[in-house]
Amino acid sequence: MAPRANGIGVQVEDTKICVVMVGLPARGKSFIAQKAQRYLQWLSIDAQTFNVGNYRRTEAPHPSADFFDLGNAEGEKRRRAAAEAAMHDMLDWFRKGGVIGILDATNSTKERRKWVLDTCTKEGIEVLFVESKCDDESMIMANIRDVKLTSPDYAGQDPEQAAQDFHARIKNYEKVYKSLDEDGDENDYTYLKIMDVGSQVIINRIRDYLQSRVVYYLMNLHIRPRSVWLSRHGESLYNLDGRIGGDADLSTRGHQYAQKLPELVRDSVGEDRPLTVWTSTLKRTISTARFLPENYNQLQWKALDELDAGVCDGMTYQEIKDVYPEDFVQRDEDKYNYRYRGGESYRDVVIRLEPIIMELERSEDIIIVTHQAILRCIYAYFMKKDQSASPWMNVPLHTLIKLTPRAYGTEEQRFSADIPAVSTWRGKGSTAKHENPTAGASI
């Protein structure tokens, strides 16, 4: 494993971590794994999940519960082979420069955990075990119904029968399951143990900064059902002129959207529970949120302010092209990393949004009224958009977006207010003005 060189023969040190999930089925392991991967990638840390179940499935697509019985030698052999195949691919991926690999499997026995630890340690990879432990029967059944019955293992089967079978599968795992450090002989391992969805947490022997960072993020997760609503501010006077930045008031149509927003929100929430409203500190978002019901708490975040365009603030794209032609081209080349003179890049925005994401992860029922670039970053986080594409996404005005995180991804619904507005979208390498979005640009 040759560490990367930075061109002048000097070695740059880097840490590699294998996050090893531990826990019985239906405890939200895959949920945690995919969240962690998404978060790390959003922060530009190379991360990848290796799901042992997927390897096993290619061999045994629709196994019955018996397959998971410890007494079933054939089942045991196949499951072992699947684990080895996943591990093999993961180590390959690490050798190619991967930073955080996530091994998603039950890893419910001490022997299996020791094998994972030894194999990784030999390759110079640190191991962080993450266990989700839950004894609440109703929560487990809810998880089975929500998640597992849509799993490929049960495709085309009777749901009731499938639930029964899955339950039997869990029972088979329970026979051999040992919680992390339950007997005190895994005290040397680095681990995070989350009990009953975070009501109690144990953190043991965190060895470096990156590990502490992953642990910190995972502690902020919860699996209670919730949604996040996103909206841009209503059309502003600057939008009409095609100017960027500024702190302008809403246009007449923007005000119409503000008046319509409460109805849109109510329809999409479906019931009468109050949301919490987050806006930026700029006039146009505060104004857009001003008709939302009084029992909605409203908070203003400086971190939700629009991307700072520095010297270009208040200019049209044409003016930017005229005054800073070089910049205009540079920005198109690498929009994610381009930093406006005296202003910010998308990368800068992602860094300042991190507390917002962390807060979003731990809260329920938030509606965010903010700006185009900010929404692109938040949206990219939830929908796992690539950073080369996310700055080019079209986020239309006068549209409410509802995102509902699920175990294997985020569901999206859109509610258009049917109030016309200008487009503020501009395609890569195109003319220096706002235009109608092309089909591929839509998020």
Added chain:
Amino acid sequence: MSDKVSASESPQPSSPAQPIAICMASSGTTQENASRTNSRRYGTGDSHSYLHRQVHFGDICTGSTNADGNSTAEIAANAPRYRRKSSTFIDGIHDVTADNDMAPAQLYSTMSGRLFHSGRIAIVMVGLPARGKTHICVSMARYLQWLGVKTRIFHLGDYRRATVGEGEDVPEDYFFPNASPASVMLRQKILKKCREDIYAWLNHDNGQVAIYDAVNPTASGRLSLAKEFAKHDVQTLFLESYVDDENLLRENARNVKINSPDFEGMDPDEAAKLYLRRIEMKIPIFETMTENELNYIKMINAGQKFFYNNVSFNYLSHRIVFYLTNTHIKSRTTFFVRAGVATEEESFKADAPLSEEGHNYARIMCETILSHREQERESLKEQGGPDVPLRPLSVWTSTRMRTLQTAEPFTERGYKVRQRSQMAQINPGVCEKLSERAIRRLYPDEVEKHELDPYHHRYPRAESYHDLAVRLEPIILELEREQNDLLIIAHESVLRVLYAYLMHCSTTAIPTLKFPRNEIIEIIPAAYQNEAKRILIPGLDPRIVPSSPEGVRISVPGESPALFPGGGLSSPPETALEGLTIGPGSSAPTLVTSPPPQKIVSTSKEAVEDKLLDQD
């Protein structure tokens, strides 16, 4: 090479300064207003009857308080740890800052001054003496303030001393479950004063996190404390430091009792044992936290393991935990040095290798630091300390060529050198290679903005110090995590920001801190506050000594023109020797004529001595 001079430069212990007295008076007034407002605001229903009792009790106390001539605010202000202002010589972690100051890595500000929508929080420490509580309090406050969270520590010990008198001890049965009525009364009185200050600060001075440093030994006491805080609209987070590792306990005890005359001439291990036994006798009942209904963090064996009981943690609590997973209480030293001179000093983009002088500097610097460490060890031995081997030394550099090459003499000697890309110097943007005059001519508006706020202002394409601080946050956590002695070789701009974190400098002072090349800065952490020393590197060509020529070459307000006739960061050699003393409000002009001060930057022993033996 470096002898510590006593704290003659520190304004605090020697001068009962006038301005501080004024501060006390004014905050005393606020205090009284505060408690009145409190009773109005919370004076309904249950809390009314509760407050009524309190007020009544308060009346009794007021009499005795007046007799001592001590208001509660004065207690805090008189405590050596509450200084309104100090020079950059001294770790400013206990200073009281002005309300509108932005912290080094603060991302945004709010009207109330509270961040992360987390409301008011009391962090209540739990744990017997010698469990590292004070150290945890101080590091936590350091980090939170760095993020811009208004944080203040309330040591119950300060209130005890103010009540029973300096040098007096509390009654033997003070912590006993069956204490005499007089002891109970005394205890109540001390606790009440401290808590009133906490409420007043949180509710009326825009405080956000109050750290309450006391033993809090019983479950029932903690439950009622949480209830009481809830009534004042303050969330409570308990933080217990629990140690069951005998070795760790003994090591802590050895560090704690080091200054106490009681243990003079004793075998250190014997003294530690005796000290621990005394604590046990004094505080016979201590219940470790198991209260399911409370928010608590149990930090086991100095961070080896954490257990949380989570009722309603919020973002800020998680952030604290995140920080704590990276801290430890082992003592170690951090050294700061500049990188050597490069062949193309003027260029940021060139990333040039060291010049011949640069290599020469690297060699002399390496020898100086190694022999200094050896000498320190020898002198510790002479003073009767244990003959322990030196702690290992780690070296961190940025990924820039000149810092890497400056570390070469260490690599050759087998020291571990790690590269950190985040430690690259501040990006000068358009100011690269420009003279100050050229910058003024080309960017007059920017220069104007820069002079108004040199910390946050960013030249076109450049980074501000604020950007740099935010970028360095991971480094700060790693710095806390490091257990070896640590040598950081970096550009001056990076040293400024890291130094500011460890010594708690204000954002206005950061851009003006000076790190001449002929000085090694050594920062020694102590439980109560950090100390810094300067070690001279002898035999350097004076031309390579001055502050870095390659940053943004614009003078910053606050620099005395008398000191810096050149007006830029590239100060002339004769002033460079003055070291990093130059901050606004410091007694800079006198330094011009006086010889360069010897080694010391700050000593904290005096301020800490009483603190170390606290048993509250």
